[in-house]
Every structure is written in C-alpha cells, then in structure tokens.
Amino acid sequence: MPPRTVTAPHSAVADPSRRRAGTSLWRLRGYLAPYVGSLVVMALSAVGAVAVALAIPLVIRAIIDGPITNGDRSGIWPLGLLALVLGVVEAALILLRRWVQASAVLGLETALRSDLYATLNSLPMAFHSRWQSGQLLSRVTIDLSTIRRFSGFGVLFLVINVVQLVATVAVMLHLYWPLGLVVAVAAVPIIWLSRSFEHRYVVVSRRVQDQQGDVASQVEESALGMRVIRSFGRRDLAFDKYDREASRLFDSSVDKVRLSARFWTFLEIIPNVALALVLLLGAIAAGNESLSPGTLVAFITLMLSLVWPVAALGVILSMAQEAMTAADRVVEVLDTAPAIVGGTRVLERPRGHLRFEGVGFTFPDADRPLLHGVDLDVAPGETVAVVGATGSGKTTLTALVPRLHDVTAGRITVDGVDVRELTLPCLRRVVATAFEEPTLFSMSARENVTLGRPDASEADVREALEVAQAGFVHDLPWGLDTRIGEQGMSLSGGQRQRLALARAVLARPRILVLDDTLSALDVHTEALVETALRAVLRDATGIVVAHRASTVLLADRVALLAGGTITSVGRHSELLATVPAYRELLSADADLAGAAEVA
C-alpha cells in the first residue's frame, strides 16, 4: 500500500468518470500475488481442458470416417478408449482448477475486506459523518463478492473462452476452410455488439449498485430509528421513504433485465444461424464429396461446442463491467487518505500537561468557525470544567484532544508536544473520553469495559466498575461475561453511561475527558459516582463537560465557552459572582427560584 500522506479535506466521492475503465480493478491485482502459483496451475489446467475438449470431436470424426466407413470393427476399440481417456482427463483437469481456484479467490476477497475494514477504522470522524454506513456496507459485501466472482470465474473464463474460440476456429479452418471462414465471420458481430453493450450496461449497472446502497441506507435508518418510528406511529411515512428507493431500484433493475435479455438472445442466435449455414454448405460440400461425413459431424460438434463459450462471454463481459464499477467503489474508499494520521513522537512518561493555544475549528463544509482563539492551560493533575450553552462546541472541543477531529487553527499540546506530532496510539493512551452517548458493542461486558486496556486485571476491572457505580454488571445472568450491546442484554441509559465511564476510568489515562457523562444518572448515583471520581481525578488531568453545578464542583477551575471561544476562566464561586453569563447558565439561584416558585 502506498504511504499515507496528510492531505487537505478530501472530497469523499471522487468523480467516477475520471477513472479509466478497469484501472481500479487492475490496481487490485496485488491481492492475487500470494496465489501466483495457484493462478499458473489454474491457467494450465484450463488450457489443458480446452485442448482435450477440442480433441474429442476429432476422435469422433476419426471413428466415423475410419472404422464406420471402412467397416473395421476392431478399429473402434482403441479410438473409443481414447475418447474415454480424454473425457476422464478433462474432468480431472476441471477438478484440479476448481480446487485451486477456491482458495485463491476467497483469499483475495477476504484480504480485500480486511483491508477495507482497517482503512475505514483509520478514517476520521469527518469521513464517517459524511458517508452513510449502508453505502459502506454494500461495498464490503456486494461489491467484494462481485470482484471475487469476476476475478475467479470471470477472468479465467474470459481467457479460456477466447482461447477456445480462436483454437476451435483454427481447427475448423484447417478441417475445411470455407466453412471455417463462415464461423469466423459470425464472430465479428458478436464482438462488435459486445462492445456497444458494455457501454450501456456499465451505466445501468452502476445505477443499480448505487440504488442498492440507497435502499440499504433506508433499511439501516429504519432499523436504528425503529423506536422513534414506533413511538410516533410513523410506519407509513418510513415505509413511503423506503418504498421510493426500492421502487427506483426496481425500475433500474428492470432496465437491466431488458438490456441483458436482448444481448443474451443475440449471443445465442448468432451461433445457431452459423449452424444453419454450416449445415447447408457442409451438406453441399459432402454432396460434392469434397467433405467427408465424419468431418461434417466433427464440424457441427465443434460448432456446437462454441455455443456455450460464446453465450457465456456475454455474461462474463457484464460481470467484468460490474466488477469494474465495484472496484471503483472499493478503491474510492481505499484511496481516501486519512486526514488524521499520527506523528512519530512518543511520550515516555506523560505528565498530562494540556494546553490549547489559539485553537480554532471549522467543520469542512461550514462557512463559520465553530471555535476560535481558544486558549487554556491545564496543569498536570488539575481538573477544568467546560461550561457552555447547548451547541456551543463543548463536545467538539473535547474531541480535538484525542484528535477525533483536528484543529483547523492553533494547536493543542500535551507536555509541550503538539498532539499532531504524537503517534495516535500514544496520544489516545494518554487521553481517554467517556462520552455522553455511550457506545456499547455486542461483546461481553468485560470486553466492553476493557476496551482501552485489554490487559487489565480482574481487580482493576472491579475497581473501575466500583468508581462508576456499575456493580450491576455482576448481577447480569453471566456476570462480566454476559454479552451486552446490540446483540445482547439491553441496558438502561444510565447503566450504559456508567459502563462507558468505567471504560474510561479503567484506561487510566493521564488526561481524562468526561463529556457530560453523568447526565442520565439519578441524583443518588450521581453523588456516589462523583465522590469516587474525585479520587480518580486527583491523579489525572481532567476535562469535564458539565451542565450542573454539582458536576462543576469536581473541577478545580471552570472555563466558560461562549460565542465559540473561552471567555472566562476561574473558580466556580468567582465566576458566579463576577460573570453574568455564567450565572445565567449555571446559577443555582435561578434553579432554586424556579423550585421555590412551584413549591
């Protein structure tokens, strides 16, 4: 793979017309490299099988013109035996080819899928928020099997069928050239038609593939948003949206059916017309005795042996087109350079000194910066709360530290080193985040919690669960081994948040980011968690996004985020006393007043 380079914001959907047909597919050839030996065996056995298949009609001719015409009964046996041996050899060669082929093409598909997955894993959040995962899924499944099918079955038969065509025509020309010529001429319209078909087919097939992706996106959305759809009773609305996409796919698929029906029919008709001509001319020649009956029969047998390869050529060509578009779509993803790549430096003993220096951030497609001129210095071991109105950029600010997004201005340093100079594993070991919306995977509770530190001991896990008040895990049917998340036990929002918190705590980061992690907890649990967190935050540098005064109190200092930048930094009581905006945002008085009003 080419070395990755940092590039400016990259357009996700490259213009497909810029690619020359097939270049993407050709670029994937490297994946077949480990199977060169297998490929040679495949090719040799395929060519061998063609040669044998070609020889059988000649044996038939020998029998008709030899023993049958001469009444030589004893001459039949050797020739019959030869036909038998040739038949067995052909079958054996096919067996050999298929056996070898399976491991090669499946190896290709599997390796390509793994690489795609790894690439997608390394692409930044900006990429993932642009691409619907339905589109990505259809690349990893449908497109890859299309490529696999073509690279195994397709390529091979494309070559074999062409070889067989040429060889058979050559043998025919040799047997009786006028008839051979008729057959050769019949091949011309096929080749011409195939080319024009190709052009139209590629358009339809790309459309079908894209629309399959659109349908998949709708499916995904309706599956993930099922509860909201149900709660509002909007099944019909969701269905209509889905049905629009499905109907468009239907229309395109029918276009595709029509186009290929015409083409396949044509491909079958040409050899049959040629057969009629061969019969006519051959019989006339046999009447003039310039052609033996055996040769005529051999000729017709050979002619018919071409029907299948020629017709299959059509299927293979359309397969080739599909594979090329599939390869374009796959390469599109593989070629997306990760906008966020790690540096080379590693912090041996990070202290956790975090500095924002004139940090600004603008979303790629936004015209205004979300954050600008953010300056903040968090000393090792200190905890700073970030407070701001909904949508003021608190979460984005915290996401800049582990480089889930990259700053677009200024820099963030850890122990004086720009985070962009650190390797990603190092940086993300130093920083751990507990997100407000916890993502749990369908894995055991243990695997979920130890996400950031797979080698954690049993005692460490227990301790982290204790801090996060997530002891409920021990009561699950299989304890820590219970599968949770998508495919397992469903947990409440508060339980999920606590597991996510345990995950962040267990990672033992130098810098712990808590992004409003306690929002779904009840007051009691929250108080317990906060007490435990205080101990954790004593040892680590902390960034705490907070909405509530109680959470703010976890921090030594508070930074107020307003209008895209930090306007004030200070202690909670100071800010309450001196900054009206802060009071408005977090004032206990206002809340108390509200409470008193009702009471």
Place this chain on the structure above:
Amino acid sequence: MSTAHDWRGVAAESQDDFTDRVSLLLRDRSRRLLSSLLRPHRRTLAVVLAVVLVENAARLAIPYLVKVGIDSGIPPMQAGAGSRVLLTVTGVVLVTVLVQAVARQAFLTISGQVGQRVLLELRRRLFRHFQRLSPAFHDRYTSGRVISRMTSDVEAIDEMLDTGFDGLVNAALTLVGTAVLLLVLDLELGLVALGSFPLLLWLSAWFRRESASAYRRTRESVAAVIVHFVETMTGIRAVQAFRREARNEEIFDQVNDDYRLANMRAFRLVGLFMPGIKLIGNVTIAITLVVGAYRAFDGAVSVGVLAAFLIYLRQFFEPMQEISQFYNTFQSAGAALEKLSGVLEEEPDVAEPTVAVPLRDAHGAVRFERVGFCYVEDRPVLRALELDVPAGQTLALVGATGAGKTTVATLMARFYDPTRGRVLLDGIDLRDLSEADLRNAVVLVTQENFVFAGTIADNIRFGRPDATDAEVRAAAEAIGADTFIADLPEGYRTPVESRGGRLSAGQRQLVAFARAFLADPAVLILDEATSSLDVPSERLVQRAMHTILAERTAIIIAHRLSTVEIADRVLVLEDGAVVEDGSPAELVATGGGRYAGLHDAWLESLV
C-alpha cells in the same frame, strides 16, 4: 475455536444443526412464502411457461433437423437429384432459430420483470413486517440482523432471479426433452445414453444435501461479518478514542475468516460436483460412440442419427454442469428464503387487535390495573402496579435506577404488553386500540433521540407529516429550539448528516422535543427527554412545558428535580412499587420521606 469467540460473551445462540423434521418444516415454510409471492403473477407465469416450452422445443428441434439434413439432404445431391430437400431443411432451421430467439428474449424479459416485481413485494413485506414487530423482538433480534436480512438475504434472492432461474428452467426442460428425443431417435442407443441417469441423480442428490448445510453456514457467517461491520462503523468514535482498531481488526479477521472457510466448503462442493457431471457426460459420450459405431455397422443407425445423438448428449450435459453454478445461488437464495420466511412468520407479541375499539378524541385518562411485568421470566420489574392518572395531570416518576420508571413509560406507549393486569387509556385496554389511534394519542420521547437523514424541518415534521412550515417553526419556537436552528448554515433546511453527527446531544433532544410537541398527543411521556440540555435551555423547555402540558396528560421521568418540580403529582417508585404519592410540595412538606430526601440532596447539589 474457543478463544476465537471469547470476546463475544455469552448469549442464547441460534440453533445451527437442524434435525430432518425441522429442515422439512423450514422448507415448507419457505415454499409457503414463495407461493404467496408468486400467486399474483399466475397468469404471467403461465405465459412464461408457454414461451419457455416453445423456446426449448425450438432449441431441441435443431439437432434433429441437422440429422434430417445429413440423412435426407446429402443422398439426393450425391445422386444428382438437386438440393431441394437440403434447402428446405436449412430454411426450416433458420425459421426455428428465429422462433427460438423471439421466445428466448420474451422469456428473459418477462421472467426478469416478474422476478423484480416479486423482489419488490418481498422488500415491501419485510420492511412492513419488521416495523410491525414489537420492540421486544427487536431487543432480541438487533438492528444488525434486521439489516442483514433486508440487504444481503434479499440480494441473494435477487442474484438467483438474475442468473439462476433461467438456467434451472432450461436445464430441467433440456433434461426431459433430450431424454425423450434420444429414446425416439434410437431406443437401444437411447437406453445406453440414459444409463447415466441414476448416477446423475445420485450425484445431484448428494450435492443438494451437502450444499444446503454449507450455504446455511455461509449466510450465518456473512451475517456475523455484517453485524460486526455495522457496529464498528456506527460506534467509530468510541473505537478510535479507545484505540480499539487493532483488536477490532483482529475480531473482524476472525469473522471474515469464518466466512471464508464457510465459502471454501461451498466452493469445494461445487468443485467436486461440476467435474463429476463432466466425467459422467464424457464417459457416456465415449460409450455411446462405441455402441453407436457397432449399431452403424449393422445399419441400425445412420451417420445422421449418430451425429444428432452426440449433439443432444452435449446439450444435455452442458446445462447440467452449469446447474451447479446456479445451484450456489439457489442454495444461498434458499437459505435466505428460509430466514426471511422465519422472520415473516414471527408474530408481533404486541399484536394489533383484529377488531379495534375506536378512539376519536382521546382525553388522556390513564389507568394501570394490577400491572405486572418482567423482561426475563421470574424477575418481575413490576408486580401489581395500581395507578390512576386523570386526564390533564402531569405526573412525575422518581426513583433509583432500576426502580421500574422506564418500564412504566414503555408499557404506557405499548412497546410491551404487561405480563399481568392491564393498561387503560380513557377506559380502553391499550390492546384493543388500533396502532394509528394509539400513536395519535400517546407519544413517548426517550433519551435515545434518533435523527433521520434529511433536514431539521423534516425531522421535526416527523411528529406530524402534514404540518406546514409555519407550524414546524412554531413548534421549534415553543420549546426554544429556534435559536440554535437559526444559527445553522441553512436554518431549518440544514440537512442533518448521517445519524445526526453534527447536532449535539442537547440539540437532538430539542429536535425530538419539538417533534413530540408538533405531534400534539393527548398523553406525552418524557423519559429523560431533557437530560442533555444546559440549564438555560432546560429552563426554556420547562417554561414551555407549563403551556404544553397544561391541557394534556404527561408522564415525566427525570433525574433532575428541577424538571420534576413542575409536575402536579410525584410518584416515588421502589422495586416496581409506589412508595410515595403526592404533589411535590406535599411530599417535601411531610418531610422524612424519600422524595424529601432527594429534594434535600438536590438543593445541596445546587450550591
């Protein structure tokens, strides 16, 4: 294998090995689905059948005509009697070819269209059905599997229609037609050629049996790949933040490799089957040749017949060989069909009533009568909850995590049915209401606020699809979402990106809230619906709630007591039972109670 799956943890697994009786049952189920899909196209299918018969008759006639050409066309010419017979035969061949062509194109077009229609119908049915199935089913079945059913399984059937159907029909007709013709041409030689039949059938039966299980495994393993893939992509933020990439790739390599192995087995089966057919075919041709030559000596068989025989045998075995190609697609389509028919026969355990009690204008009086509920058997969350909420009351549920608050909310929204007792709206059991009436009257807003692809306005309008732009705006203004929306690049017309990546959690809650407000239900249930809001936004929402909730019943679950304080009445739940019940002021005034304790703790937290 044991270490390979440790990461997954333990859960009830789907059964993999089927007994004969079960697999028979499965096949039956698939067949029922298939026939219900095909029934509306009976007439068209009859036409397709007629067309395909004509096509195959024409195809099979050609070798016979060749025989006639050789046996009756050549001798007159050798005798100098002209070429009239030969020309006639050639003409007939050309006409036959033309007929075959027309029939073939008609067949491919019509059958292809029917196939796509069936597929569209299947897609529609599946979609509707998944939406109809209860949340309990979806908890169990998970979105990854739903997606896999509706994409890769449907596509397996698409592929079968695309390539397999045509091939199988032709192979079957060629098989029968050729057998008949061989016997007619020469009985003795025909019997020799057909001697290969038992072997052929045995091989096919073996292949069919083996590949059925192989393809089921293929589909199972591809589902695992899809589930893992979708989960990673939807949770990519956590994946990257916790450096999960390497371990994830390891896991993905595992499921990917399982898929490869499953495919390998399937491929190898085909790799045995195809040459097997070829071998039988070639041996049969060799034997026929020898026997035919002997019969030619006796004059029992002409050269033309021998030629026709060899051509027929070729035509006979070629498609048989290709069958294995379609057989792949057939097997995977069959396996997919098994799964899909299974899903389609899954009855929603929260079923709609056959005869619904109509509910015109709901008042919003809610009653829980001795309601018991458990997610897992023998672990009741609610035992015998009694609750009476008069229309228009705002009720707050308070209690520790796991006390059963969310359960009450989901039962009220009929995401689940109570295991005992009943839930009534305006005196009608929820189970007797039609889905449309129920959803018009009751809306649940949870903390998972899914945002759909589309614009902000589309997302709010989800609450009432026929709302005008002005109404959408009014709803957003009412709950104070208009300020942040005005700041977006295109205001209400700003598209939220995939899964709302660009809206903050708080903003998404505001959108969800506006959505619920626009829906204007008689009963509004808010389950932690304001947990991510900052204080000013929450205050705005609370102020709005005074008016929004004035004329409707509301059930509010909130951890923040500031939200609870606006309620008319507070219920404190503990282990699924009501332990305190009264207005917030009363509960605080009595003192010493649980709510009073929470209240004190909250006041302290505000310092």
